Amino acid sequence: MDPATRYAKSGDVHIAYQVVGDGPSDVVFIPGWASHLELAWSDPGMAYVLNRFASFSRLIRFDKRGTGLSDPVVGAPTLEERMDDLRAVMDAAGSERAVLFGECEGGAMSVLFAATHPDRTEGLVVYGTMPSVALDDPSARRRVDVFFSRLSGLVDGWGRGMSLDLFAPSAAGDERLRRSYGDFERASASPGMACALLEALRDIDVGAAAANVRVPTLILHRRDDFVPIEPARRLAELIPGARLLELEGMDHELPLGDSEAVIGEAEEFAGTRRAPEPDRALLTVLFTDIVGSTGRAAELGDGRWRGLLTEHNRIVRRELERHRGHEVKTVGDGFVATFDGPARAIRCATASIAGVRRIGLEVRAGIHTGETELFDETSEG
16 A cells, blocks of 8 residues: 555644555554654555554554654653544544554553543554553562663664664564664654653553543553563553453564464454443543622622623633633533643633633632543533
């Protein structure tokens, strides 16, 4: 295949994506640490993997911001920004709902997206996920520490194909492949971005989000992978109903080893498992109200108070739109709104407080993040 690279707009950032295949199900391939849409096709092994996915699905792939063919950015993107990018790509590709295939570092964001947007997630497959949950076992934590230590050494030699030794040890003696890996490293991310992504990964813990995933979930991991298997086992414990399949093999790279075992499981999963319509999701809820509203209303009189309240509502709704909040309802002189991440809710609350202060009002805000029951737009509550 020779797929065309297109761009989806996510805020001010252009996200490169491709769509191949015309299968009955949409599968979105969430890339790992770094990726390059077009260069991946030049590797025969990866081209086979992608063609196999496209044989049973409409495969959607993208380079996350700061990597590959997507716009460069300063610093590693947050998980919330990456969720925005995924949603923008799905919208641009005309995908209302898809099975997510989160590879390696892409697993954490896939878990968070599935918990936050069950309406867009048909199912979740996580392969070779990097550490993204807290571990209680000391020996498992030591393995994760060693993992990050060795990854740091890889960043120091970025662009020389050293990733082959860690992620594809069975092919470590293949100098042609090592040169190819070096080319891929340089094209997929700068050394600074590779380092920033690694440092950001250390701080990610999606354990709370995993417990709120309510879509069918399959976790795949090779037992002797350089990426520790313990976080995958922990994820399987946290996600209700998740199935963990431990596969034989030492290579992390999907095209090496028994790639058909992984692809076959993903094919069966995408073809036979369907999620029920979601009734709960991981959301952040924002509550606001005006301080001393009763006294101000009595002081100003009905007419002037209604005018001031109308301006207050306009300011808050403007900030909700800017920060992608969803207005649920108004309660008295306050708002109840939902967001798909706490950072956006905090920024909206801060901007709303500052905005209404300019018209002589004080607003207080409260924020709660957790699993929230979803209501039909026409229902009351």
